[in-house]
Structures are given as structure tokens and as C-alpha cells.
Amino acid sequence: MKKIVICLFVAILTTQLLVSQNLKKDFKWPENKKAAVCLTFDDGQDSHLDNAIPILDSFNVKATFYCPGNSESLHNRTSEWQNMVKTGHELGNHSLFHPCDAKTQDWVKPEYDLNVYTKDQIKMELYTANTLLKAVDGKTNRTYAYTCSNFTVRGDTTFVDVVKDLFSAARSDGPIPKTMENIDTNFMPSWNVDSNTGEELIAYVKEAKNNGTVATFMFHSVGGGYLNVSNEALKELLNYLKANEKDYWVDTFYNVTNYIENQMATAN
Numbered sequence: 001m002k003k004i005v006i007c008l009f010v011a012i013l014t015t016q017l018l019v020s021q022n023l024k025k026d027f028k029w030p031e032n033k034k035a036a037v038c039l040t041f042d043d044g045q046d047s048h049l050d051n052a053i054p055i056l057d058s059f060n061v062k063a064t065f066y067c068p069g070n071s072e073s074l075h076n077r078t079s080e081w082q083n084m085v086k087t088g089h090e091l092g093n094h095s096l097f098h099p100c101d102a103k104t105q106d107w108v109k110p111e112y113d114l115n116v117y118t119k120d121q122i123k124m125e126l127y128t129a130n131t132l133l134k135a136v137d138g139k140t141n142r143t144y145a146y147t148c149s150n151f152t153v154r155g156d157t158t159f160v161d162v163v164k165d166l167f168s169a170a171r172s173d174g175p176i177p178k179t180m181e182n183i184d185t186n187f188m189p190s191w192n193v194d195s196n197t198g199e200e201l202i203a204y205v206k207e208a209k210n211n212g213t214v215a216t217f218m219f220h221s222v223g224g225g226y227l228n229v230s231n232e233a234l235k236e237l238l239n240y241l242k243a244n245e246k247d248y249w250v251d252t253f254y255n256v257t258n259y260i261e262n263q264m265a266t267a268n
Contacts, residue, residue, distance in 0.1 A: 027180040027212075027263055033249040035208040036256045037241060038216040039063040040171060040190065042094060042145060044071030049080050051223035051231055053089065059238040062088045064253040066145035066171075069096035069129045078136060085137040090252035093144045093167065095122075096129045100148035117153040123162045130166060141168050143254050145218075149173040151187075160186060169257035176204070177213040183264070185257040190216035194227045198236025201229075205237070209247055214256060 029036055039056070041048050044067030056063050065084065067074050074081055085091050099122070102113035110116070130142060144167040151172065152158050163170045164186045174189030191204060201217070208215035220227035222234065241248050249256070 029212075029249050030259065031249070034212060034247045035205065035249070036214040036259075037205050037208065037248050037250045038171075038190075038214065038253045038256050039219065039250070040066060040092070040145065040217060040253055041219045041222065042066045043098070043220055044068055044074050044081075044094070045221060045225070046073045046077070047222045047225055049073065049077060049084070052219070052234070053084055055222075055231060055234055055238065056089070057087065059242055061238060061241070061250050062090070062252050062255075064090040064092050064143065066092040066094035067133070068094045068098045068147075069132045070098070074136070082136055085139070088252075090143070090254050091133055091137050091139070092253065093126060093129050093133060093142050095147050096125045096132070098147045099125070099150075101150045101152075105148055114150055114153050115155055119153055119157055119159055119162065122153055122159050123166075126162065126166055141254070143167055143257065144170040146170060146172050149192075168254060169261070171216060171218070171253060173218065176208050176211060176215055178211055180213055180260070180263075183213075183260055185260055188214075188216060188253075188257065190218040192218045192227065193220075193229050196229065196233065198233040198240075201233060201237040202240045205241065205248060214260075216253065 039061070041052055041063060044065065048065055052063070067081070081091065097112050099112040099114050099117060100108045102108040102110070102115060114122070126144065133142065134140060144163055149172045151160050151163075167186075169185040169188060171188050171190050173192055177183060177189065193201070204217070205215045219229050222229055223231045241250055
């Protein structure tokens with residue numbers, strides 16, 4: 001009996017290894033592109049409407065905007081956010097109140113400290129934010145960006161399983177994947193940009209091309225503000241991507257992660 005169990009365990013491991021190897025070997029981006037690029041923008045800011053979207057639209061590039069439910073811009077300029085989705089951009093969930101770990105972020109208000117949240121509380125907040133965003137754009141399938149890239153409540157209780165239930169994919173932080181093997185679309189890595197040059201942004205997507213994987217940017221303010229990317233740097237990146245569009249698939253986080261999921265399903 002013990003030998004049978006061991007043999008079954010080895011067979012399962014071998015099958016999983018072959019599947020992951022096949023995904024790595026057979027994975028191909030659309031139109032034989034060498035990498036995917038996702039441009040994501042956090043916190044539902046006026047600078048997204050005033051600066052980012054006009055720049056993106058001038059290059060015919062689609063991006064993802066993670067907007068908290070309490071965004072003043074969403075409240076004051078709802079029709080502009082609705083129009084953004086109509087033109088092909090993605091409106092993603094970034095919670096209602098942008099709760100974070102107050103132990104690492106000193107600006108977090110006590111009532112929005114994830115250390116005092118329960119799992120049920122964060123689940124209800126994310127669900128309610130989905131309902132609010134559905135009222136804005138009419139969509140039922142949505143991706144999520146972990147606020148401050150935090151994924152635990154009460155210190156060490158993960159809510160990644162909650163995110164998996166509510167969203168098609170989710171963005172965290174971390175380095176560019178070295179391979180498409182074992183990619184977790186519910187915990188996709190990204191780079192938190194902070195006053196970086198266009199040259200540095202371009203180097204980031206080149207790394208993804210060398211790996212054959214995906215580069216996801218986490219932008220915040222555009223053209224001035226906190227964790228800023230300048231208009232000039234963003235344009236420099238987009239100019240490079242446009243000049244090398246044979247190598248890069250640039251699309252919304254939803255579309256890219258959905259494609260990855262389909263590829264994984266095919267490999268299985």
C-alpha cells in the first residue's frame with residue numbers, strides 16, 4: 001500500500017512538471033510578440049483623466065486604472081471615467097477606502113488599517129466596490145490591485161482566496177517574471193514607479209522581452225504629484241513601444257491576464 005501511495009505521488013509530481021514545462025515551451029504571445037506590457041494607474045486621480053489618458057489615446061494604447069470607491073475624481077467626473085471605459089481602457093477595483101498596513105504606511109487612518117480589518121470586512125468592502133464600479137461601467141468581470149500591495153488582515157491572515165473569488169486576476173508588486181512557468185494571475189508582480197526616467201521605463205520592458213514574459217507598471221500620479229511619472233517619461237516609453245510594436249503586446253491588465261489563463265488552460 002505504501003509503495004502504491006508513493007508511486008501515485010511521483011506520478012502526480014511528474015504530471016505537474018510536464019504541464020509546467022509544456023506551458024513554458026509552448027507559451028506564445030499573440031502575433032508572436034516577445035512580451036506583454038500592462039500600464040496600470042492607481043488611485044483614481046484627476047491626473048489620469050487630464051494627462052495619462054490623452055497621452056495614451058494619442059498612441060492608441062489601452063491601460064488599466066485602479067480606482068478606489070472614495071475617489072473624489074470618480075465622484076466629480078463620473079462621466080469622464082465612464083467614457084474612458086467606452087474607449088477601451090479598463091476600470092479596476094482598488095477597494096472602497098484604500099486600506100493598508102498602518103505599521104508600514106504612516107499615512108493610513110486608524111479606521112483603514114488592515115491590521116484591524118477582519119477577513120469578512122475586506123471581503124464586503126471589495127464586493128461593494130465591485131457593485132459601485134459596475135454602476136459606472138456596467139461590467140461584471142474585473143481585476144483588482146492590492147492596496148499598498150498588502151494581502152493580509154489582522155497581521156497575518158491572507159485574503160488572497162477572497163480576491164480569487166471576486167476577481168479574474170490581481171496585481172501585487174515584485175520583479176518581472178523570469179519565465180511564464182507557474183505564473184499566478186491572482187498575484188501578478190509589478191513595478192511601483194517613482195520619478196523614474198523614460199530610459200529606465202524602457203529598460204524595464206526590455207527585460208520582459210529578454211525573458212519572454214510580462215512587464216506590469218504600477219503608476220500613480222502623472223505629470224506631477226506623489227509617486228510621479230512625468231508626461232515626458234511616459235511619452236518616451238510609449239514612443240519606444242510604438243516603434244517596437246512587433247515585439248510588445250500592450251493591453252489592459254484584464255486582457256493580458258485573461259490570455260495567460262487561457263494559455264494555462266490549454267496547457268492543462
